[in-house]
Amino acid sequence: MKLSEIKDKKPLVFNYANYVTPQFVANVVNVIGGSPIMARELEEFPDLVAASDAVVINSGTWRRSELLETIKLAQLANQAGKVVVLDPVAVGIPSRSLPVTALMADAQVDIIRGNAAEIAWFAGVDFSSQGIDATGDGDVRKIAILAAKKTGAIIALSGKQDVISDGHTTRTIDVDVPLLATNVGTGDALSALIGTYNSDGISIENTMRAMATMKLAGVKASKKVKTPGFFVNQLLDELYLLSENELDAFINGGGIHD
Numbered sequence: 001m002k003l004s005e006i007k008d009k010k011p012l013v014f015n016y017a018n019y020v021t022p023q024f025v026a027n028v029v030n031v032i033g034g035s036p037i038m039a040r041e042l043e044e045f046p047d048l049v050a051a052s053d054a055v056v057i058n059s060g061t062w063r064r065s066e067l068l069e070t071i072k073l074a075q076l077a078n079q080a081g082k083v084v085v086l087d088p089v090a091v092g093i094p095s096r097s098l099p100v101t102a103l104m105a106d107a108q109v110d111i112i113r114g115n116a117a118e119i120a121w122f123a124g125v126d127f128s129s130q131g132i133d134a135t136g137d138g139d140v141r142k143i144a145i146l147a148a149k150k151t152g153a154i155i156a157l158s159g160k161q162d163v164i165s166d167g168h169t170t171r172t173i174d175v176d177v178p179l180l181a182t183n184v185g186t187g188d189a190l191s192a193l194i195g196t197y198n199s200d201g202i203s204i205e206n207t208m209r210a211m212a213t214m215k216l217a218g219v220k221a222s223k224k225v226k227t228p229g230f231f232v233n234q235l236l237d238e239l240y241l242l243s244e245n246e247l248d249a250f251i252n253g254g255g256i257h258d
């Protein structure tokens with residue numbers, strides 16, 4: 001979906017959010033033109049999935065008791081033909097791998113958005129991490145392609161270099177914006193943006209537009225402010241102000257490669 005269509009259609013994005021960053025995630029969806037809703041009550045899922053245009057599942061603060069409910073949520077979304085995005089926060093920690101494995105076995109995840117260490121876990125590749133952060137180095141393009149082939153999902157690997165791959169087609173966005181990594185929740189919000197952009201159809205192109213949106217807003221914000229507190233507010237403003245033309249120019253302007 002294009003940015004202008006998001007603003008016209010205001011897709012409803014159902015976020016099964018973690019309890020750390022829901023306010024930021026909701027605001028990012030809102031300022032880009034979508035419509036966020038958060039919920040965790042099983043009895044509400046059928047109604048909410050029916051009304052939603054995308055479902056974004058963040059496993060950042062799952063309790064075991066919520067796992068079956070989340071699987072049910074993903075299955076409802078699958079049955080209704082709604083895109084399912086998974087944000088597998090710190091999935092490489094063994095006790096966190098188990099519920100993600102269960103979800104992937106029992107429901108279809110269309111798009112996985114994670115940092116390099118999280119995506120490396122799906123690829124079966126070692127990659128250093130500390131808690132929610134990727135700290136290592138590696139061939140992120142290769143990791144994304146491998147993870148896409150192993151999972152059958154579109155992979156959106158984020159970091160200094162963003163990589164989007166379905167295992168056959170791969171795009172990279174190579175732009176360094178260190179301040180983007182200072183705000184806890186940018187990754188979660190990016191996953192929600194990916195749900196928003198893919199709400200009328202799942203594609204590499206839509207996923208790439210979502211990743212480019214966050215990166216470009218980060219580039220613009222970091223030209224105006226230099227510290228994390230101001231940056232996060234400026235980032236929201238830049239997302240709010242971003243135009244389709246600017247986004248197209250960024251995408252066509254050399255920062256994005258096949």
Ligand SMILES: Nc1ncnc2c1ncn2[C@@H]1O[C@H](COP(=O)(O)OP(=O)(O)O)[C@@H](O)[C@H]1O
Binds near residue numbers: 177
């Ligand atoms: N060093 C960096 N340079 C440029 N962009 C970055 C950098 N680190 C993260 N980002 C951007 O920050 C956003 C969140 O990604 P990331 O930090 O990888 O997710 P998470 O918060 O889940 O670990 C993405 O838009 C990504 O492109």
Ligand SMILES: Cc1ncsc1CCOP(=O)(O)O
Binds near residue numbers: 089132183184185187
């Ligand atoms: C700190 C923390 N702990 C569990 S989820 C979470 C937030 C992760 O946010 P992000 O991956 O977007 O940085």
Ligand SMILES: [Mg+2]
Binds near residue numbers: 090114132187188
């Ligand atoms: Mg994350």
